[in-house]
Amino acid sequence: MVSNEFAIAIMAAGKGTRLKSKRPKVLHEISGRALLLHVIAAAETVVPADHIYCIIGHESERVKAAVASTGVQFVLQPEQRGTGHAMQMLKADFELSGKPIPQHLLVLSGDVPLIRPETIAAVRDTHLREHAAMTILTAVPADPTGYGRVLRANPNTPEVTAIVEQKALRPDQLNAPEINSGIYCFETRALFAKLDALDTNNAHGEFYLTDVAAMLVAEGKRVVAIKADSVDEVLGANTIAEMMHLDAAMRLATAKRLMAAGVTIFRPETCVIDAQVTVGSDTTIEPYVQLLGNTRIGSDSRIRSYSVIQDSALGDNVLVRNGCILDNAEVANNAILGPYAHLRPESRIGDGAHVGNFVETKKATIGKGSKANHLNYLGDTVIGAGVNIGAGAITCNYDGVNKHLTTIGDGAFIGSDSTLVAPVTIGAGSYIAAGSSITEDVPEGALALGRSRQTTKPGWVAARKAAAEAKKD
Numbered sequence: 001m002v003s004n005e006f007a008i009a010i011m012a013a014g015k016g017t018r019l020k021s022k023r024p025k026v027l028h029e030i031s032g033r034a035l036l037l038h039v040i041a042a043a044e045t046v047v048p049a050d051h052i053y054c055i056i057g058h059e060s061e062r063v064k065a066a067v068a069s070t071g072v073q074f075v076l077q078p079e080q081r082g083t084g085h086a087m088q089m090l091k092a093d094f095e096l097s098g099k100p101i102p103q104h105l106l107v108l109s110g111d112v113p114l115i116r117p118e119t120i121a122a123v124r125d126t127h128l129r130e131h132a133a134m135t136i137l138t139a140v141p142a143d144p145t146g147y148g149r150v151l152r153a154n155p156n157t158p159e160v161t162a163i164v165e166q167k168a169l170r171p172d173q174l175n176a177p178e179i180n181s182g183i184y185c186f187e188t189r190a191l192f193a194k195l196d197a198l199d200t201n202n203a204h205g206e207f208y209l210t211d212v213a214a215m216l217v218a219e220g221k222r223v224v225a226i227k228a229d230s231v232d233e234v235l236g237a238n239t240i241a242e243m244m245h246l247d248a249a250m251r252l253a254t255a256k257r258l259m260a261a262g263v264t265i266f267r268p269e270t271c272v273i274d275a276q277v278t279v280g281s282d283t284t285i286e287p288y289v290q291l292l293g294n295t296r297i298g299s300d301s302r303i304r305s306y307s308v309i310q311d312s313a314l315g316d317n318v319l320v321r322n323g324c325i326l327d328n329a330e331v332a333n334n335a336i337l338g339p340y341a342h343l344r345p346e347s348r349i350g351d352g353a354h355v356g357n358f359v360e361t362k363k364a365t366i367g368k369g370s371k372a373n374h375l376n377y378l379g380d381t382v383i384g385a386g387v388n389i390g391a392g393a394i395t396c397n398y399d400g401v402n403k404h405l406t407t408i409g410d411g412a413f414i415g416s417d418s419t420l421v422a423p424v425t426i427g428a429g430s431y432i433a434a435g436s437s438i439t440e441d442v443p444e445g446a447l448a449l450g451r452s453r454q455t456t457k458p459g460w461v462a463a464r465k466a467a468a469e470a471k472k473d
Contacts, residue, residue: 006103009052009087009107010036010040010107012056014058014110015058019239024058025110030113032274033276037067038115038250040067045121049070050071052073053093054073055076057079082204082206082208085206088195088198101192104186104187106120106124107184108183112181112235114234114249114250123137124185126224127185133190133191134184134221136150136181136183136223137226137228138181139178140179150178150179160224163180182234195212232246250275254275254277261279262282264283271288272291273289276294277291277292277293277294280301283300286302286303289304290309290310292310293310293311301319307320307321308324313329315335317333319336319337320337321341323339324339325342329347329361331349335349335350338357339357340358341357343355345363349366350369351368352368353367357373360376362380363379364379367410369385369386370387374390376389378395379403380397381405384408384412386411387412388412390415390416395422406422407424407426408426412426413432415434421438421439424441425442426441426448428445429444430446431446431447436451
């Protein structure tokens with residue numbers, strides 16, 4: 001297939017008034033990313049990104065900014081006057097730009113995020129095999145009421161005679177099972193030749209792309225249909241409730257995909273796993289876990305309940321105990337986290353390191369085999385291998401204006417309740433006595449104490465009580 005033979009147009013101009021939201025409809029998210037990004041990702045498996053044309057209108061600059069990184073092209077539909085009008089804008093864009101017109105044009109909806117790459121490819125292949133001027137993707141829901149119907153010339157043939165809206169169905173057509181998905185493939189010049197003939201003589205006063213089907217049939221050109229495997233993959237969302245139905249369907253599909261690849265997910269219906277998450281075989285996900293964004297987890301790991309992991313990379317044989325929060329963190333093989341550890345952005349936990357209960361890290365590198373097991377804050381710090389951070393020890397990285405670095409060498413021992421006031425360097429193999437406030441660099445192998453000398457006064461309590469009693473008398 002030559003590079004300019006196929007292009008894909010994605011309709012993404014609508015407002016979505018029934019969502020009751022200020023956000024453009026196609027930017028609402030399911031399974032961790034915008035509806036439109038799901039559709040673009042599916043489309044990119046069939047054609048290159050620069051052969052995808054997003055037709056945008058409502059909040060166009062906001063939509064463009066959200067998906068510009070994909071490399072797709074944009075066509076503006078400043079007034080949203082129907083699906084046929086969207087194609088008129090695309091035709092005008094080709095004419096004004098002088099870009100070569102693709103031989104075939106596949107049309108997708110930006111609010112139909114469950115569409116599978118395999119289905120898009122099947123529409124394309126059917127269109128080519130049948131030498132059709134128009135190919136329609138259909139579906140058969142349990143109840144087709146309210147949907148436009150696709151009427152075939154014969155139930156056993158692919159030929160279509162018309163697409164009829166629900167209100168226009170004759171009594172003998174009310175039980176027609178196939179609905180129009182709004183996903184089509186056209187011979188592009190055949191489509192463009194009919195766009196100027198569309199009119200707005202309908203209940204909504206819009207230009208309907210569906211009218212092209214009858215025009216092509218009347219001209220003797222082939223219009224055919226292909227059924228989707230599942231009605232869910234052609235469903236859009238007009239309300240938040242419908243959006244959440246799609247979200248649940250996609251998340252369940254993601255969980256099934258991971259389980260088929262050898263991941264154990266207990267109670268998958270309780271887990272929130274985004275579509276882009278990858279997990280290695282023999283890893284176990286316990287109930288009520290959230291794996292978000294571009295999170296990647298290796299093999300033989302275990303993520304315990306109530307942990308939330310976002311945009312993070314975990315190696316093999318990692319144990320994440322209950323209630324940990326990870327955001328844009330990297331965790332090497334064999335590490336142990338939690339319970340209730342908080343790894344903030346740019347935390348890098350080394351091979352076999354331990355980050356324990358109620359430990360918070362931020363922009364911290366913790367070396368191989370090092371341990372911070374209790375009640376620590378480690379921010380803007382580089383910690384070497386084999387370091388022990390005692391309970392309650394913290395790095396004081398912020399002076400009220402700037403952040404500063406703490407460096408701790410290999411094998412150092414940081415006593416409990418120590419405060420390391422950055423910028424400061426603790427040398428390899430050195431010891432920091434418990435309760436110290438360290439404000440100066442500590443050389444390798446040294447012992448540093450930074451606390452007041454203890455004073456003990458024997459009998460002081462009894463003397464104080466006696467003095468109090470004497471006052472009463």
